[in-house]
Amino acid sequence: PDEPMAFIPCDHFIGNVSRFLDMLNAADKAIRQTGKMVDIAVQPNYPSTALGYTKIGDLLETIDGIGFYQFLEHKEKPDYELAKKYLDDGHYLWHANYYMWTPNKFLASCEKYASDLYEGLANLKEFIIKKEFQKMKEVYEQLPKISFDFAVTEKMDSSEILIMRGD
Secondary structure (H helix, E strand, O other): OOOOOOOOOOOOOOOOHHHHHHHHHHHHHHHHHHEEEEEEEOOOOOOOOOOOEEEEEHHHHHEEOOOEEEEEEEEEOOHHHHHHHHHHOOOEEEOOOEEEEHHHHHHHHHHOOHHHHHHHHHHHHHHHHHHHHHHHHHHHHHHOOOOHHOOHHOOHHHEEEEEEEOO
16 A cells, blocks of 8 residues: 555557656655655647646755656646647646555545545455455545546646656
């Protein structure tokens, strides 16, 4: 439960696999050292309304040549005008959706910011342990249909998150 893990989207193209693996290894070290959630964000090249935006601040530290930046805020899927403003600002990156943290920290954040999601996950865990597959399915189908971004990330204290710049 305290081992770092990563949520990795299945539909992304990873051009430099070696660099990506270096980033995951550096994130593992950062999580162990700080206890914070780590996320990857990439430089936007047009004002997208289909992606979330992460505002970054100062470079806080470097681990194995990978920079970790201050997280300032997250806004999921802004309208076009706001996305254009973010692009022009230069401090906003596209949220790439690579959440890295420990299972315990992930669940604690759900409990704090999305209690209905947390309760559903706790029930799901119980039925997984008991191998009650039909009940697992029923509980899963009743989980709130909300992204982690809306449910948790937008509500978190910025000091709990570190951002890596993907390329």
